Amino acid sequence: MLTKRIIPCLDVKDGKTVKGINFENIKDVGDPVELGKFYAEVGADELVFLDITATHEKRKTLSSLVKKIAKNINIPFTVGGGISSVEDVSLLLQCGADKISINSAAVRNPQLITELANRFGSQCIVLAIDTKFYEGDWYVYLNGGQIKTDIKAYDWAKEATSRGAGEILLTSMNNDGTKQGFAIDITRKISENVSIPVIASGGAGTMEHFSEVFIQGKADAALAASIFHYKEIGIPQLKRFLLQHNIPIRI
Amino acid sequence: MNIAIVKYNAGNVCSITNALNRLGIEPVITDNAEYLSTADKIIFPGVGEASSAMQYLKAHHLDNLIRDLKQPLLGICLGMQLLCRFSEENNTDCLGIFDLNVKKFSSPLKIPQIGWNSIDNLSSELFKGIENDEYVYFVHSYYAEIGKNTIATTDYGITYSSALHKNNFYATQFHPEKSGIVGAKIIENFINL
Numbered sequence: 001m002l003t004k005r006i007i008p009c010l011d012v013k014d015g016k017t018v019k020g021i022n023f024e025n026i027k028d029v030g031d032p033v034e035l036g037k038f039y040a041e042v043g044a045d046e047l048v049f050l051d052i053t054a055t056h057e058k059r060k061t062l063s064s065l066v067k068k069i070a071k072n073i074n075i076p077f078t079v080g081g082g083i084s085s086v087e088d089v090s091l092l093l094q095c096g097a098d099k100i101s102i103n104s105a106a107v108r109n110p111q112l113i114t115e116l117a118n119r120f121g122s123q124c125i126v127l128a129i130d131t132k133f134y135e136g137d138w139y140v141y142l143n144g145g146q147i148k149t150d151i152k153a154y155d156w157a158k159e160a161t162s163r164g165a166g167e168i169l170l171t172s173m174n175n176d177g178t179k180q181g182f183a184i185d186i187t188r189k190i191s192e193n194v195s196i197p198v199i200a201s202g203g204a205g206t207m208e209h210f211s212e213v214f215i216q217g218k219a220d221a222a223l224a225a226s227i228f229h230y231k232e233i234g235i236p237q238l239k240r241f242l243l244q245h246n247i248p249i250r251i
Numbered sequence: 252m253n254i255a256i257v258k259y260n261a262g263n264v265c266s267i268t269n270a271l272n273r274l275g276i277e278p279v280i281t282d283n284a285e286y287l288s289t290a291d292k293i294i295f296p297g298v299g300e301a302s303s304a305m306q307y308l309k310a311h312h313l314d315n316l317i318r319d320l321k322q323p324l325l326g327i328c329l330g331m332q333l334l335c336r337f338s339e340e341n342n343t344d345c346l347g348i349f350d351l352n353v354k355k356f357s358s359p360l361k362i363p364q365i366g367w368n369s370i371d372n373l374s375s376e377l378f379k380g381i382e383n384d385e386y387v388y389f390v391h392s393y394y395a396e397i398g399k400n401t402i403a404t405t406d407y408g409i410t411y412s413s414a415l416h417k418n419n420f421y422a423t424q425f426h427p428e429k430s431g432i433v434g435a436k437i438i439e440n441f442i443n444l
Contacts, residue, residue: 001369001406002366002368002389002407003364003367003386004366004367004414005367023322040431045366045367070265070266071269071273073430073433074273074430074432074435075388075430075433076388076390077428078425093265093361094265096265096266096269098266121298121299121300123296123298123363123365123390166363170408194362195361195362196362196363197361197366207299220361220365220366221324233399250386
């Protein structure tokens with residue numbers, strides 16, 4: 001049976017991991033490769049590396065980092081952050097990324113999804129949607145949640161699917177950072193109405209939140225950062241908990 | 252040991268090269284007929300679409316070359332599907348090593364299947380040291396039917412062939428190069444055949 005995926009997200013700035021404290025057995029928690037290897041060994045199903053560097057040098061740093069990750073990590077990983085062109089994607093895939101995630105650039109130019117899917121295949125194109133509940137509906141936000149658009153998250157998810165996106169990474173800005181649980185309603189609405197997998201993100205605080213987003217939210221995967229980096233929940237412990245709640249999980 | 256990876260337009264050679272490197276092996280990525288014919292083992296990877304991959308193989312005379320190989324060959328993902336008889340993906344006649352059809356998963360399942368699923372009914376030296384129900388990583392929209400060459404099965408709505416074997420030809424629908432320690436063991440088993 002296909003299992004639900006648990007995906008730690010590592011924020012990377014100038015080639016170093018941001019966040020992440022007190023991991024025994026890791027020489028340098030600031031090293032994305034070391035931290036990624038650790039997560040792979042304790043049972044993460046995939047990894048997401050989100051590049052938050054804002055400098056012009058970022059592509060060079062990022063591509064050499066992606067090469068290092070690909071050499072050392074034997075589970076799938078996605079790279080995201082500021083990706084806006086076919087050339088960006090081509091370079092990262094050549095360096096060994098399994099998937100790339102696109103966000104604002106795809107909203108500004110939806111044709112980008114079509115081009116990327118045709119060129120590289122849907123399986124490596126993750127569409128990231130940042131969404132916020134505003135006056136009765138969930139809207140798409142750009143630039144890390146700073147700019148509101150008039151596009152509804154549900155409509156955008158449907159369009160992106162028909163354009164060839166392979167997965168949707170859905171982050172609720174209302175829930176992100178609150179540790180009060182995932183946005184169940186919009187996750188469920190999108191997951192039940194698109195034909196591609198949905199990764200829920202934003203709000204994980206307890207193990208119950210994960211079982212909720214899988215059972216009620218119908219998510220195919222769940223992504224979290226802080227609770228893993230600050231060791232509030234261990235991945236082995238979380239996976240055992242989910243298995244006990246009859247959720248298909250790879251142990 | 253000379254390990255060759257078949258170079259063509261649908262080859263995702265980066266991940267498999269890294270996986271072999273982790274086992275201390277430096278593969279050669281090539282479409283050179285002489286090298287491929289004399290290598291000890293061949294890996295036939297594949298990510299992409301069946302008809303354009305087959306067109307490329309034919310145009311570069313790699314189709315007959317692959318059929319005639321005598322040394323162990325491992326097809327991965329699309330590589331496995333291309334070793335079958337026919338694929339529903341753009342109605343493509345494939346290499347015909349395995350007498351099986353490749354079909355599209357039907358809704359209401361999420362397509363592609365993405366993630367870790369278990370492999371059962373393991374019956375090959377390729378899986379030496381691996382238990383039934385171990386998890387490996389899949390990304391695919393099409394699947395090979397069950398047949399007499401099936402050496403592993405997986406369930407996703409239907410039960411399908413997640414690995415095949417006939418003579419010197421081995422194939423996995425999943426990505427051993429992305430399947431953690433279980434996948435590394437499968438690659439090692441192939442290398443040690």
